[in-house]
Amino acid sequence: MSKILVIVESPAKAKTIEKYLGKGYIVESSIGHIRDLPKSAAEIPPKFKNQSWARLGIDVEHDFEPIYVVSAEKKSQVAKLKSLLKDVDEVVLATDDDREGESIAWHLYQELRPRVPVRRMVFHEITPEAIRKAIQNPRSIDQNLVEAQETRRALDRLYGYEVSPVLWKKVAPKLSAGRVQSVATRMLVERERERMRFRSATWWDLEGLFEAKGVRFPAALAELDGVRLASGKDFDAQGRLKDGAKVVRLAEGEARALAQALAGSDFRVASLEERPFTQRPYAPFITSTLQQEGGRKLGFSAARTMRAAQRLYEGGYITYMRTDSTTLSQEAMDAARKQVRSLYGDAYLHPAPRTYDKKSKNAQEAHEAIRPAGSTFRTPESLRAELGDDEFRLYDLIWKRTVASQMADARGRRTALRLEGAASDGRRATFSASGKTIDFPGFLRAYVEGSDDPEAALEDRETILPDVTRGDAVEARKLEAKSHATQPPARYTEASLVQALEAAGIGRPSTYASILSTIQDRGYAVRRGTALVPTWTAFATSALMEGNFGRLVDYDFTARMEEDLDDIAGGRKRRGPYLRAFYFGEGEGGLGLKNLVESRLETIDPREVATIEVPRLEGSGIEVRVGRYGPFLKRGEETANIPADLAPDELDLERAEELLRTAQGERVLGTDPGTGLPVLARAGRYGPYVQLGEDTPPAKTASLLPGDKLEALTLERALELLSLPRFVGKLDGEEVWAYNGRYGPYLKKGSDSRNLGSHEQLFTVTLEEAERLFQQPKARRGAKGPLRVFEYPDREPIELREGRFAPYLTDGQLNASLRSGEDPLELSAAEARDILGERGKPPKNAGKRPSRSAGTAKAAAKGKAGARKAAAPAKTAARKAPASRAAKGGKAATKPRAAAGSKPAEWRELQAYVGVLSDTERRLVTATRGEGRKVEEVAPELGLEVAKARGMALQASKKLNQALREARG
Numbered sequence: 001m002s003k004i005l006v007i008v009e010s011p012a013k014a015k016t017i018e019k020y021l022g023k024g025y026i027v028e029s030s031i032g033h034i035r036d037l038p039k040s041a042a043e044i045p046p047k048f049k050n051q052s053w054a055r056l057g058i059d060v061e062h063d064f065e066p067i068y069v070v071s072a073e074k075k076s077q078v079a080k081l082k083s084l085l086k087d088v089d090e091v092v093l094a095t096d097d098d099r100e101g102e103s104i105a106w107h108l109y110q111e112l113r114p115r116v117p118v119r120r121m122v123f124h125e126i127t128p129e130a131i132r133k134a135i136q137n138p139r140s141i142d143q144n145l146v147e148a149q150e151t152r153r154a155l156d157r158l159y160g161y162e163v164s165p166v167l168w169k170k171v172a173p174k175l176s177a178g179r180v181q182s183v184a185t186r187m188l189v190e191r192e193r194e195r196m197r198f199r200s201a202t203w204w205d206l207e208g209l210f211e212a213k214g215v216r217f218p219a220a221l222a223e224l225d226g227v228r229l230a231s232g233k234d235f236d237a238q239g240r241l242k243d244g245a246k247v248v249r250l251a252e253g254e255a256r257a258l259a260q261a262l263a264g265s266d267f268r269v270a271s272l273e274e275r276p277f278t279q280r281p282y283a284p285f286i287t288s289t290l291q292q293e294g295g296r297k298l299g300f301s302a303a304r305t306m307r308a309a310q311r312l313y314e315g316g317y318i319t320y321m322r323t324d325s326t327t328l329s330q331e332a333m334d335a336a337r338k339q340v341r342s343l344y345g346d347a348y349l350h351p352a353p354r355t356y357d358k359k360s361k362n363a364q365e366a367h368e369a370i371r372p373a374g375s376t377f378r379t380p381e382s383l384r385a386e387l388g389d390d391e392f393r394l395y396d397l398i399w400k401r402t403v404a405s406q407m408a409d410a411r412g413r414r415t416a417l418r419l420e421g422a423a424s425d426g427r428r429a430t431f432s433a434s435g436k437t438i439d440f441p442g443f444l445r446a447y448v449e450g451s452d453d454p455e456a457a458l459e460d461r462e463t464i465l466p467d468v469t470r471g472d473a474v475e476a477r478k479l480e481a482k483s484h485a486t487q488p489p490a491r492y493t494e495a496s497l498v499q500a501l502e503a504a505g506i507g508r509p510s511t512y513a514s515i516l517s518t519i520q521d522r523g524y525a526v527r528r529g530t531a532l533v534p535t536w537t538a539f540a541t542s543a544l545m546e547g548n549f550g551r552l553v554d555y556d557f558t559a560r561m562e563e564d565l566d567d568i569a570g571g572r573k574r575r576g577p578y579l580r581a582f583y584f585g586e587g588e589g590g591l592g593l594k595n596l597v598e599s600r601l602e603t604i605d606p607r608e609v610a611t612i613e614v615p616r617l618e619g620s621g622i623e624v625r626v627g628r629y630g631p632f633l634k635r636g637e638e639t640a641n642i643p644a645d646l647a648p649d650e651l652d653l654e655r656a657e658e659l660l661r662t663a664q665g666e667r668v669l670g671t672d673p674g675t676g677l678p679v680l681a682r683a684g685r686y687g688p689y690v691q692l693g694e695d696t697p698p699a700k701t702a703s704l705l706p707g708d709k710l711e712a713l714t715l716e717r718a719l720e721l722l723s724l725p726r727f728v729g730k731l732d733g734e735e736v737w738a739y740n741g742r743y744g745p746y747l748k749k750g751s752d753s754r755n756l757g758s759h760e761q762l763f764t765v766t767l768e769e770a771e772r773l774f775q776q777p778k779a780r781r782g783a784k785g786p787l788r789v790f791e792y793p794d795r796e797p798i799e800l801r802e803g804r805f806a807p808y809l810t811d812g813q814l815n816a817s818l819r820s821g822e823d824p825l826e827l828s829a830a831e832a833r834d835i836l837g838e839r840g841k842p843p844k845n846a847g848k849r850p851s852r853s854a855g856t857a858k859a860a861a862k863g864k865a866g867a868r869k870a871a872a873p874a875k876t877a878a879r880k881a882p883a884s885r886a887a888k889g890g891k892a893a894t895k896p897r898a899a900a901g902s903k904p905a906e907w908r909e910l911q912a913y914v915g916v917l918s919d920t921e922r923r924l925v926t927a928t929r930g931e932g933r934k935v936e937e938v939a940p941e942l943g944l945e946v947a948k949a950r951g952m953a954l955q956a957s958k959k960l961n962q963a964l965r966e967a968r969g
Helices: 011-021 072-085 099-112 128-136 143-170 181-197 252-262 287-298 302-314 330-344 389-404 454-459 494-503 509-521 536-548 555-569 575-583 593-601 606-610 653-664 715-722 767-775 829-839 852-871 905-927 940-968
Strands: 004-008 025-029 090-093 118-120 202-212 215-224 267-279 410-422 428-440 473-485 525-528 531-534 623-627 630-635 638-641 666-671 678-684 687-692 700-703 726-731 734-741 744-749 752-755 788-790 798-802 807-810 815-817
Touching (some): 004 011, 143 536, 143 606, 181 536, 215 410, 252 473, 287 389, 287 494, 302 509, 509 829, 536 623, 555 575, 575 593, 798 829
Parallel strands (some): 004 025, 090 118
Antiparallel strands (some): 202 215, 623 630, 666 678, 687 700, 744 752, 788 798
16 A cells, blocks of 8 residues: 655644545644755855855855755754655645745755655645545646745845844844834834824813603714814814814813803704614635734734634634635535524525625735635534634634624614704704614624724714604703813724735735734834834834835835735746846846945944934934933933833923933932941932942942832931841851842852842841741752743643743743733733743753763762862851852952851951942843843943952952961961
């Protein structure tokens, strides 16, 4: 019997397909792409390293020939696939039916070089029927689709590798530019600029509660003496009434006086208008609309939506989830109509099958819409026990949308009611009310689309008005003056940004999730609720791109690139000429990226790019700049950091003045009675702190503890902070000290330590309490329990743990740090799963085993240490002080030996400087928490303080060594 090897992308997909194919088939996964362009210099093959284009991974001198390498983590899988080829008679490449899937199939063919027949198998759902049909109708690899995908990959590499270094040099390290990423960032920045220029306008009106025929309903003042009342649409972005607006604008006093004048007035129905409406169901989901509704209805990020959809597809529950088509197959329409009839009855079924053949702009593949898999749809409830929470909720959404697409229209009536009454001063007031009545819900029984605008969602609600006719009396139960204000344009959410990108024809729905993750990971945007807030770094980056590489972030130009890729996929254009035009500028209209970057690199003024125009600071002399280590304010010689949680549109003159005052402020709290030195309270660049004495020689400093406020700090509290580390007493002949360490407050006795429950215990813990703590068994290093544990029915638990620089999530296989602004206490189980799935990476030392030599050396060192311990059971005082830590970053400090129990004065000096060093290092770690960079890059000033403290500690250590040598004679 012949054996056939079927290769798919994912293990989950392989597992499902293997069940359907049965004997004679071996189904194995490639685990995604097996080859790619080199990601680092280390991956570039030696024969290319000396080439000028090697860093790009693309031979731009020879028709843009790419260098493809098998990544280290994929070599074992490639070897496994090659070994399986030895015993099979045929290979079937069953990767996804899109450009990326075609590219994966091509790379597999190129790398494996099978000597047996190779076929290409495609399907849009993983069901027994679909798999059998696909295996019986193979095709060859579509070279045009491969060319389109390889062109896209080359474009992204050339764009990123040529433009990103410009950002590193002119803005800040670790930034990146991308074909779609940079345009999406520009969209966010432009929306925030609109908000920064916006000036709110206020106006007043009257809102009343009326009653007629036993029905109470709300109505608002619409006209006064026949002139329309001003509303939000009558004001421009500067808060002024638009030219030619013939409206009445009420002030607060006028509105309140009018309410009093209308009290007790008789109101009658002036007009009643009723109009029928019909609402058609929405088209079935495509990738972008699924991401949008996943965000609106389920609160999912785009990445989380796509992960859940991927799992549903691989499990055989839905059709392929990367599609631009709203088309349903006849099989799907029949299945949906059958369920409508059985669940809702014939009255809710549309008379004829509904077709949705409209595709999004530049639709890429001719797939079906996203729908439940198979010729019979399984209801969500029937799958509840099989699916995880995310998958169940998303399947429920897809099922409802698909079924609703074949249902009857919703029918109803919209009613407009106008009421008139006369005020005591003779003015006539007209109030309006609107109602909505659903006569037949139709598809709304199954599905109602979400909205990004809460006001729009309110308007969709059914509102019942009384059955009245013109001239009927209406009683005003309550009249109240209400204030209103115009609102700035809403920030983009992930859903609305996806919608905007799709509408502009930019990018592909399948890439939106990764783009949204990238702009957040690179620090271009942070989430505030569901809104994406661009950072000041995004402003500087967009300013550079718009001013110097305008075409690269032009919406139309970027959309045309997608059309060009479509032409390559359709065989109408060729890869080589297109890339030459893009990179070298050959042909009419070519971009010429290489020359563009080279010509602009030296002319870009970093200071100009980094200085951001803020309309509300105009004329104040205060500038906003983006420095290498973050955004800051500058006025003359005054500077102040801009807090990370302050959105650009929230920065006004008052807030800027406050930040500058705080940053420049230095308060003398008093004099230290022990030394006679002044005690200063300062707002440093990396946080508030107190200092004993002047700056030179290096003075002792201490950071404020949680709960301390700089403006409310007293001399007594400052002296408490400066007293750390605090001597608690002696236990078993050894000194006990209370330290505020990098990982929190703790007690130290010799080489032994115990954590304290709170920072305030540093000042209050007694020797008796310390003794009880040291009598308790010490927790193993690294055995500190998780802060929180999230349980799931379909996967391993996820733990929230405290990391060195930031809290992180882990499931034992992957780790993901929390971003700035993500509150670990507010994190939900779903968000934890989302974050780990989106950003999770294996630990750096995962899978590494110590060598035999390393293990032997470690054992030998352990043996020597044990021998020393046996020879000298009494530890020296110098070993109690962390002298090696003091010398970190400089020459290694010698660990001095001394007679048991000796405590020379030099030892106390060393201990004091180590305390200064410990505190300064802790401040440095706090300042750089979550940056992911070397502390010296992020906080040079504090880094200098640490270096000074290390130097002083090293000198004290040397003095101690000398004193001990002299003591020994």
